[in-house]
Amino acid sequence: MKIFSASQIQDADKSTIQKQQISSEELMERAATKLFEWIHARLRGTRVTLKLFCGIGNNGGDGLVLARLLHEHGYTIQVYVVNFSEKRSKDFLLNLERLKSAKLWPDFLNNESELPPISPDDIVIDAIFGIGLNRAPNTWVGNLIMHINNSRAFVLSVDIPSGLPTDKCPWNPDYAIRASYVLTFQVPKLVFFLPETGVFVNQWELLDIGLDPEYLQTTETEFELIGRPEVLPLYRPRLKFSHKGNYGHAIIVGGSYGKIGAVQLASDACLSSGSGLVTAFVPLCGYQAIQTALPEVMVLTDGGEKIISKISFPFEPTVVGIGMGIGVDKITANAFGALLKSMEKPMVIDADGLNILAKHPKMLKDIPELSVLTPHPKELERLVGNWSDDFEKLSKVKAFSTHYNVVVVIKGAHTITVYKDKGFVNTTGNPGMATAGSGDVLTGMITGLMAQGYTSLHAAIFGVYLHGLAGDIGVSEMGYEALKASTIISNIGNAFMELLRQPEAEPQEEN
C-alpha cells in the first residue's frame, strides 16, 4: 500500500472533488460519516461523554460534522472549538452554522481560557490539527494538548494526532497528541511507522473515503507499506520437476571463538527459507558445533583456530551471507576486504561485516552492486554517520543506497528496506523479536531467498516480512519474553504457510 505525503493527499483531495463532481463540503460529510459509523458500531449508544476538540480548519470541520451526527444519535457530547487562528476554513464555518442550527453551542477556547475538565472516563475526539499542520502549535494550544495527554482519557484522533506533522518530526514532542487510536483517511501516513513519531500512535486504522482511485493508483510515492498483498506476488513457487540444484548454494561466513552460534542460526534460517544447499564457513573452532547441530549444513573451515583469517571457497556459491559473529580483528577485516574485491555477485552483509566496513570505509566501493546490508540502528550510525531525526536518517540511507547501489535494511519495530529513493515499510514483527540472534536469522533468511533466485530487493522485502511473521506466530504461542531466535527459525515454515493460506471461503447459507 502506498504511503502518500501530505501534499499528495491534498492533490488526491482536489482530484476527487473534480472527477467525482462533489463539493469539498460533501467530501467532509463523507469522511465524518465514516468516523461516526466506526464509533457508533463500537459504542452502540453507550452512556459515555465524548469531548470533541475541533480546530478551525478542515480537521476541525470533520470534528464538527462528527459532533452533529453523534448528537443526532443521542450521544452525550461536548464540543470545544480550539480557536488557534482567525483563518477559519469555509467548510469549518459551514458546519459550525449547522451545529448551531441543531442547537449545539460549542465552547470557544483561546489563550485566555481555562483548561476544560477531562475525566479518565471521557472519550476525547482529537480534531484540532490534521495534515494541514505546518508549524509548531503555540503555547496555549500546546498546553491544551498536554492537558489531553495527561487526562488518561481514551483519545481518538481524526486523521492524525494533532501536533504531529505528516512528513516530519514534531517541533515540540510535548505538543503532540498521544493517540490511543487514530482513524486516518484513505492512506497510512509515514510518521505512524518511524521510531520517533510512531510513539504518538498506539493503534491506527484506515477509513476509506473514496478518494480518486486513478490518482492513488498512478501517483508514485517515496514509501510503501508492505503487508500480505504486497509480499504474496513476490513469492517464487517451487516447481514439481526441480531438484536442490535449482535453489542455489548459499555460503554463510562468520563466527569466532564463543560466537559460532550466530553462524549456526543464520545457516539454519537460510536452509529453512528454502536454499537448496547451505555451507557454513567458520574458523576451526566452529567445525564440530555446526556439524553436530545442523546435519543438513556442510561446513568449510578457515585456517584460523579462533577467528577467520582467509576466505576462499572450492566452488562458486550462488550467494554469500557474511558478518555474524565474525569480529573486527584486523586479520579478519583483511580477509573480508579481499573477499569483497573478489566477489561480483550480490552478497548479504550483517553485524561485524558492517562494523568492519565502518572502520575501513575504503572497502565500501568494493561491495558488489545490489548487495543487501542489514544494520541495526547503531551499525547504521557507524556506517552513515549520525542524524538529527528519523527523516534525516532516511535521506542519508537513500543517499548511501544510491551511491553504492546497495539495498539497506534499517532494522527496527517497522523495519524499512531502502533501495535508492524508495523505502518499503514492513508491518510484521513484535517486541519479542528484540532478542539475541534475531538479526542472524534475518540475514540467513535473506541469503536463503537470494540463493533461490529472488532479486536482492525482493529477498530483503520478502525476508523481512517473513521473519516478522515467523516471530508473530512464535509470540502467539509463547509470549514476548520467551521468544528466542531459534523459535523464529522453527516458525519460518508456518510463516510461509500463513502467507500462502487461501482466504477462508464465505460460509454457505443452507437452504
Ligand SMILES: NC(=O)C1=CN([C@@H]2O[C@H](COP(=O)(O)OP(=O)(O)OC[C@H]3O[C@@H](n4cnc5c(N)ncnc54)[C@H](OP(=O)(O)O)[C@@H]3O)[C@@H](O)[C@H]2O)[C@H](O)CC1
Ligand atoms: N483528503 C482528505 O484526506 C480529506 C481530509 N479532510 C480533513 O482535512 C484535514 C486537513 O485540513 P486543512 O484545513 O488543510 O488543515 P488543518 O485542519 O490541519 O489545519 C488548518 C490550518 O491551520 C493552519 N495551521 C497549521 N499549523 C498551524 C499552527 N501550528 N498553528 C496555527 N495554525 C496552523 C494552516 O493554515 P495557514 O494558512 O495558517 O498556514 C492550516 O491550513 C485533514 O487532516 C482531514 O481531517 C477532509 O475533511 C476530507 C478530505
Ligand SMILES: [K+]
Ligand atoms: K487530529
